[in-house]
Amino acid sequence: MAHRINSLADYATKRFRLAGKAYLEEYNPFFVQTDSARQEAQAHGRNFVSFANYDYLGISGHxxxxxxxxxxxxxxxxxxxxxxxxxxxxxxxxxxxxxxxxxxxxxxxxxxxxxxxxxxxxxxxxxxxxxxxxxxxxxxxxxxxxxxxxxxxxxxxxxxxxxxxxxxxxxxxxxxxxxxxxxxxxxxxxxxxxxxxxxxxxxxxxxxxxxxxxxxxxxxxxxxxxxxxxxxxxxxxxxxxxxxxxxxxxxxxxxxxxxxxxxxxxxxxxxxxxxxxxxxxxxxxxxxxxxxxxxxxDTWRIEKLRHNAELFIELAHEAGLDTGPAIGRGVVPILFADGLETVAASRHLMSHGYYVPPIFQIGVPKNQPRLRFFLSASHREEDIRGVINLLARHPAQPVVAAEPVSAAT
CATH class of the missing domain: 3.40.640.10 (Type I PLP-dependent aspartate aminotransferase-like (Major domain))
Incomplete structure (x- = not known):
């Protein structure tokens, strides 16, 4: 007789584990209260830069x-x-x-x-x-x-x-x-x-x-x-x-x-x-x-976004990072070898004030985890150079020339 999961809580626990809960046991990069994180960083004289929000033209706080x-x-x-x-x-x-x-x-x-x-x-x-x-x-x-x-x-x-x-x-x-x-x-x-x-x-x-x-x-x-x-x-x-x-x-x-x-x-x-x-x-x-x-x-915002995204992808390629098929506009991924490496890179960036949550298993195939960067007209050149330099020096290097993604949800 097939085993039955008797409660919804048991079922949810099992599904959560299959969805990648093990990756989050030491570091959970999700549901970060970004406004509080930014205020705390500023209060201590540190920088906080988000590449996780799609305010492409930097208008949300206008x-x-x-x-x-x-x-x-x-x-x-x-x-x-x-x-x-x-x-x-x-x-x-x-x-x-x-x-x-x-x-x-x-x-x-x-x-x-x-x-x-x-x-x-x-x-x-x-x-x-x-x-x-x-x-x-x-x-x-x-x-x-x-x-x-x-x-x-x-x-x-x-x-x-x-x-x-x-x-x-x-x-x-x-x-x-x-x-x-x-x-x-x-x-x-x-x-x-x-x-x-x-x-x-x-x-x-x-x-x-x-x-x-x-x-x-x-x-x-x-x-x-x-x-x-x-x-x-x-x-x-x-x-x-x-x-x-x-x-x-x-x-x-x-x-x-x-x-x-x-x-x-x-x-x-x-x-x-x-x-x-x-x-x-x-x-x-x-x-x-x-x-x-x-x-x-403010049409200059569109041009600034284009410049920032093209700079990001240019620097990423110079550093040997794999950006997949991205054309270099608002969305650019950096592909990694596995989920643990992706989480480690995300944690490394966060420790230096760059918020870039990992994406694995949900949203992309298991063999194509990534950090997904949303570029904005509000990003400074030093923000872009800083995050690429950290990734390039990170010991868990992204894979180079990965195959294109073949399936997703």
């Missing part, structure tokens, strides 16, 4: 963003109060969505309270039993969860391998009514990008819909920070669904869907994650809207 949030709090209060469909909207909702649509060059935008929820609810809502979803194997967990929640059939293609995608479509496209292709623009674990012009050509030739997750590329890619479409010269009208987040360059939280107006109107009345959830808090809308103003006004 005085105008804080002032806008405070103003909205005083005028509207804190909460959204209800579902926008059945409880009515705040004026801040429509104003921000129109402004964001104009920035992205799309017809319409719909905002939601969670970036993760945006992918889950959108993909599961769009695709039904006679449909199929073809998704990159390294897609973010929110995309994968959305595909699992859908009644449609899912097919994974090798990471950024559009030849493989084409071969799958050639074999299987005619078996389905509707087909959705789902990719990220700038991949959050590897820092590489999809070949969007070719992907658009494939989706048109095989009569598919295309969803592009621009969570890490808005404010990062393109001369004006408009994302992968601007970076690659693709008309946003050729993308059926663009999803994104407000938690990165918009210095806030929540998600958004950008699409043609008929699509957005349909989702506004039917999308479960929108209809059955509250809208953005006025405080959030005001902060994100002001951040968008700053992005468009």
């Amino acid at each position: 005085p105008a963003v804080k002032a806008a949030a405070i103003g909205a709090l005083e005028e509207f209060g804190v909460g959204a109060l209800a579902s926008r469909l059945v409880g009515g909207e705040r004026s801040t909702h429509h104003l921000f969505e129109e402004k964001l649509a104009a920035f992205l060059g799309v017809e319409s935008v719909l905002t939601l309270v969670s970036g993760y929820l945006t992918n889950v609810t959108t993909i599961s809502h769009m695709m039904n039993t006679r449909d199929a979803i073809f998704l990159d194997e390294l897609s973010h967990n929110s995309i994968i969860s959305g595909a699992k929640a859908a009644a449609a059939t899912s097919h994974f293609f090798h990471h950024n391998d559009l030849d493989h995608l084409e071969s799958l479509l050639a074999q299987k496209r005619d078996s389905y009514r509707h087909v959705l292709l789902a990719v990220e623009s700038l991949y959050s674990m590897d820092g590489d990008i999809v070949d969007l012009p070719r992907l658009v050509e494939i989706k048109e030739r095989y009569n598919c819909w295309l969803l592009v997750d621009e969570a890490h590329s808005i404010g990062v890619l393109g001369q004006d920070g408009r994302g992968l479409c601007e970076h690659t010269g693709v008309d946003p009208a050729q993308i059926d669904i663009i999803v994104g987040t407000l938690s990165k360059t918009f210095a806030s939280c929540g998600g958004f869907i950008a699409a043609k107006k008929p699509v957005a109107d349909w989702l506004r009345y039917t999308l479960p994650g929108f209809v059955f959830s509250v809208g953005l808090s006025p405080v959030i809308s005001a902060a994100a809207s002001t951040a968008l103003d700053i992005i468009q006004k």
Whole structure:
């Protein structure tokens, strides 16, 4: 008779152990209270630099963003109060969505309270039993969860391998009514990008819909920070669904869907994650809207981020560190041989005032642990040189020329 785990606590303990609890027995780099850590370091005359936060353009603490949030709090209060469909909207909702649509060059935008929820609810809502979803194997967990929640059939293609995608479509496209292709623009674990012009050509030739997750590329890619479409010269009208987040360059939280107006109107009345959830808090809308103003006004921030990321990857390569397929924009990983080595490197950096949590087992394959660096326009050159020098001198050296990642959650 098979052994049964009798309690949820026993089950959770077992799953936690399998997820890598042993790595954390001597040093736990997670759930660090970064604001307290920074204050403590400053009080003792030490430095604290985070490469773990995706405030790509350094806007989260901008005085105008804080002032806008405070103003909205005083005028509207804190909460959204209800579902926008059945409880009515705040004026801040429509104003921000129109402004964001104009920035992205799309017809319409719909905002939601969670970036993760945006992918889950959108993909599961769009695709039904006679449909199929073809998704990159390294897609973010929110995309994968959305595909699992859908009644449609899912097919994974090798990471950024559009030849493989084409071969799958050639074999299987005619078996389905509707087909959705789902990719990220700038991949959050590897820092590489999809070949969007070719992907658009494939989706048109095989009569598919295309969803592009621009969570890490808005404010990062393109001369004006408009994302992968601007970076690659693709008309946003050729993308059926663009999803994104407000938690990165918009210095806030929540998600958004950008699409043609008929699509957005349909989702506004039917999308479960929108209809059955509250809208953005006025405080959030005001902060994100002001951040968008700053992005468009302070274009030097985009160039500074680009400079910092390119410097980081240049110095890393000079030091013999493996950055995988990263193109040198907002996200750059340093790959290691095993989880223990990765944790040791993270601990070494933290002891010198650099916060870079390790990533292993959850989010990446077991054989591809890494330190993932989020670069920001607010990082100084001395911060970047300092952290690379520490890694280069660390006794547990990262592996060189590791194979590309082949699977992830």
